Amino acid sequence: MMIKVVAQNNVKADKTDEFIVLAKKLVQDTRKYDAGCIRYELLQDVKNPQLLTILEEWDDQESLNKHLSAQHFKDAMASFASYMEKPGEINLYKTLA
C-alpha cells in the first residue's frame, strides 16, 4: 500500500537557514538513492517560516523503513536534533480519494 508522510519540523528562528541547507541535501540524497520514493519535498509554511515540512510518498511501508535506516537519513536527523524549537509531528497516511 502506498504511504504518504507529512513530517512537520518546528525549527528555531536562527537555525532555519542551516536547516534548509541540510534538508535540501536530504531531499537530493533520498530522491537519488532510496528505492520506492515517489515524492520527497521540502515545504515552508507561508505564514510561519519556522514550520518546515517534508512531504513524502512511498511505494510501501518497506521502502519507507529502508529510507529511515539509510545513512543519509540518520545523519540528517542527528544534525536536525539541535535545530528544533519544539517536537515536530509526523503522520503516515493512506489515500482514500
Added chain:
Amino acid sequence: MMIKVVAQNNVKADKTDEFIVLAKKLVQDTRKYDAGCIRYELLQDVKNPQLLTILEEWDDQESLNKHLSAQHFKDAMASFASYMEKPGEINLYKTLA
C-alpha cells in the same frame, strides 16, 4: 506561486464514515470544477482513523481563493462543522525543494 495545503481534520469517532462520504464528494467536485487545482486528495492517518487530512496543490493563491468561495466547498464546510472533535490545522506551503 504554486501553493500546497495540508488541512488536518480531527473528526468524531462516530462521524468518520459520514465525513468520508462527504469529503469524497468534495474531492470529486473540486477536481471537476475548480480551475488551477493540481492535486486534491483525501488521506486518513494509518494509526488514528479520526485524523482525516486533505492534501492540496494549487496553481496559485487566486485559484485557492476561488475554491474557498465555491458553493461545493462552502456546503461541505457547513456539513463538516458538526463532525469535528476539535479544531483542525490548516497550513499553506511554498515548495523549497
